Amino acid sequence: MGSRLPRFRAVLLFVFLSDPAVASEADALAISQNIQARHFPYFTVLDPIFDSPTGSQIVTYTRCGDSAIWTGFYLAAEAFRYNVTHSPDALSNTRRALAGVQSLVDVTGNNVLARCLIPDNSPYAQSIQNEEAHNGIYHSGPGNFWVGNTSRDEYSGVIFGLGVAYDLMDDPAIKSSIAQLVTRLVQFLKDHGWLVILPDGSVATTFLDRPDQQLAFLQLARHVNPGQFSTTYDIERVLLSPAVIVPVSFDTLSNSSYFKFNLDTINLYTLLHLESSSFQDVYGQAYDVLRNHTDNQGNAFFNMIDRAINGPNAARDAETRTLLDQWLLRPRRDVHVDNHGKYPSCGDPDTACQPIPVPDRVTTDFLWQRSPYQLANTGGDGIIESAGIDYILPYWMARYYGVVAPDNLRVSSAASASSALAPEEIASIYGLNLPAVHGVTVTVKDSAATSRAAQIYFVSTSQINFVVPAGTALGTASITVHAPGAADVIVSVEIRSVAPALFSADATGTGAAAATAVQVVIATGRQSPVSVFSCSGPVCSTVPIRLGVDTPIYLTLYGTGIRNGSSVTCTIGGVSVPVLYAGPQRQYTGLDQVNVPLILSLRNSGEVDVVVTVDGRASNAVRVNVQ
Numbered sequence: 001m002g003s004r005l006p007r008f009r010a011v012l013l014f015v016f017l018s019d020p021a022v023a024s025e026a027d028a029l030a031i032s033q034n035i036q037a038r039h040f041p042y043f044t045v046l047d048p049i050f051d052s053p054t055g056s057q058i059v060t061y062t063r064c065g066d067s068a069i070w071t072g073f074y075l076a077a078e079a080f081r082y083n084v085t086h087s088p089d090a091l092s093n094t095r096r097a098l099a100g101v102q103s104l105v106d107v108t109g110n111n112v113l114a115r116c117l118i119p120d121n122s123p124y125a126q127s128i129q130n131e132e133a134h135n136g137i138y139h140s141g142p143g144n145f146w147v148g149n150t151s152r153d154e155y156s157g158v159i160f161g162l163g164v165a166y167d168l169m170d171d172p173a174i175k176s177s178i179a180q181l182v183t184r185l186v187q188f189l190k191d192h193g194w195l196v197i198l199p200d201g202s203v204a205t206t207f208l209d210r211p212d213q214q215l216a217f218l219q220l221a222r223h224v225n226p227g228q229f230s231t232t233y234d235i236e237r238v239l240l241s242p243a244v245i246v247p248v249s250f251d252t253l254s255n256s257s258y259f260k261f262n263l264d265t266i267n268l269y270t271l272l273h274l275e276s277s278s279f280q281d282v283y284g285q286a287y288d289v290l291r292n293h294t295d296n297q298g299n300a301f302f303n304m305i306d307r308a309i310n311g312p313n314a315a316r317d318a319e320t321r322t323l324l325d326q327w328l329l330r331p332r333r334d335v336h337v338d339n340h341g342k343y344p345s346c347g348d349p350d351t352a353c354q355p356i357p358v359p360d361r362v363t364t365d366f367l368w369q370r371s372p373y374q375l376a377n378t379g380g381d382g383i384i385e386s387a388g389i390d391y392i393l394p395y396w397m398a399r400y401y402g403v404v405a406p407d408n409l410r411v412s413s414a415a416s417a418s419s420a421l422a423p424e425e426i427a428s429i430y431g432l433n434l435p436a437v438h439g440v441t442v443t444v445k446d447s448a449a450t451s452r453a454a455q456i457y458f459v460s461t462s463q464i465n466f467v468v469p470a471g472t473a474l475g476t477a478s479i480t481v482h483a484p485g486a487a488d489v490i491v492s493v494e495i496r497s498v499a500p501a502l503f504s505a506d507a508t509g510t511g512a513a514a515a516t517a518v519q520v521v522i523a524t525g526r527q528s529p530v531s532v533f534s535c536s537g538p539v540c541s542t543v544p545i546r547l548g549v550d551t552p553i554y555l556t557l558y559g560t561g562i563r564n565g566s567s568v569t570c571t572i573g574g575v576s577v578p579v580l581y582a583g584p585q586r587q588y589t590g591l592d593q594v595n596v597p598l599i600l601s602l603r604n605s606g607e608v609d610v611v612v613t614v615d616g617r618a619s620n621a622v623r624v625n626v627q
Helices: 006-016 025-038 064-085 088-106 125-135 152-168 172-191 211-224 226-243 245-251 259-273 279-294 300-310 314-327 389-400
Strands: 047-050 058-062 116-119 144-147 195-197 203-206 333-335 348-352 381-385 410-413 426-430 441-445 451-453 455-459 463-467 475-482 489-495 515-520 527-530 533-536 539-542 553-560 568-572 575-577 581-584 592-597 606-614 622-626
Touching (some): 025 064, 025 088, 025 389, 058 125, 064 088, 064 125, 064 152, 088 116, 116 125, 125 144, 152 172, 152 211, 152 259, 172 211, 172 226, 211 245, 226 279, 245 259, 245 279, 259 300, 279 300, 300 389, 314 389, 314 489, 410 489, 539 622, 553 606, 568 592
Antiparallel strands (some): 047 381, 116 144, 195 203, 333 381, 426 463, 441 475, 455 463, 475 489, 515 527, 515 553, 533 539, 568 575
16 A cells, blocks of 8 residues: 655654653762762862761771772763763862862872871771771871772773873873873882882882783873883883783682782773784783673673674673663662572572672772672671772663663654664764764664664754664664764664554654555545545544444554564554554655554444564554554
């Protein structure tokens, strides 16, 4: 049957003007505000201890011994946020975190890194000193004390954060400060034979058995200060690169001390993404060993590092979005968690057979460095609040790489809320903030790294409708909106072979079908239009369609994402009806139509759902009224 479109054209325009939204950025911003309010009492990130599980009065602080690593991670998170949003608040937070890291280097007096730094007159000074006494309490000047026995963890976290901020911040003063800090830290280690030597001469740790970490630090130092470190890195790269895989391989022999995978991940990230020579393959072999061990363990942060290294991956990126959503279901305080009996154990009675779902994992300071197999935690009184850096860091990385869209930015089928698209499908991007509509372009870069210009149907300052280019490869694609005078907007979307979606009359993807119908008089062959829906302003409703024995009625549904299917079926009110045609509508690029007869057995069905299924994928349900 042919198509009849006068009313549908108006419906299509109404669809182009709709503007749905989703939420997630609000959580990240709230966490950053809470970190500044509660977790940054002095120089660096600390975790508060409250007076009771339900109380809000802070009685002291804890986790000072790991303050350096989490301040480095917080610096990275806010740098990613700033690059995405250019928010003044993100810039301020980045500067504060950077100043905190610098204080940890300045306070020691010899360019070694401190674990944390606390004012002598802090009301929490004594309790923190008691907790950190085993690491050593030092005074290098009046007014403050610092905690020593600095570990490789602290160095790795700081180097990671400094490297991210150096690349993502556009403030020359920040970049200069980072270059100076990295130079001081790495030169100190190099001058002391890769030993962490404290001012009293004691050795806190050594990097001699970690060629991967030595090279990662030198890699960043060369990046920010090539004049001082390029030659050293080139020499050490030749000498140490063959051994990079050794400690990483050893780490993957077991899941004990799971934090080691976090350190391996961030250091290999620094090595790989800054390497352009053939040595990248050598580092890549070590990374592949690590990733093969951890890629099935439900780790959003490791997933985002993999996104940075290996590019888009539809399954991994979809998992990341789910893991971030699940993180929001977790308690923010250190409540006791015991999953014995809830999840089966294997080998060790305290170790689950499979990674535990994120909402049920034990409470901790940074979830992604805690074993996902750990069934229970000891203690957990509900009085320590974790900072939430384990949410905001992978979240802002996901925003940067287009894995997660902003709260007010969403890409979906133009016909429904489906987030998956197909080649030649009409799609919508909502929630834009474009300065003007002239000169706007949309480019789709597919999973095979091929970029194609998209045909644009409609542009406003807040919304664009476009057609996914034919030939777009399946997998995760990035969609870039370019508007003169504004930063490019990049979002990601999953491309499938088919993604059936039906237009509704009110543009919501539900309710009355945006369809046309014709009645045929068998005796004469005469055709006449039949109303399927009617609208009064934005409110649309179905119009009863009366079936007759000698006057069959044929319904034409309009949708998108259907044409590439090999098997198309349709149900009306749960009753299967023959599909006479399913494919391109021909008049509008990307628009598909499905023609079906309203069979006599549907008489008196009333208002019922219509669903089109293409290659096993069901569309959204729209409604018709059959009498």
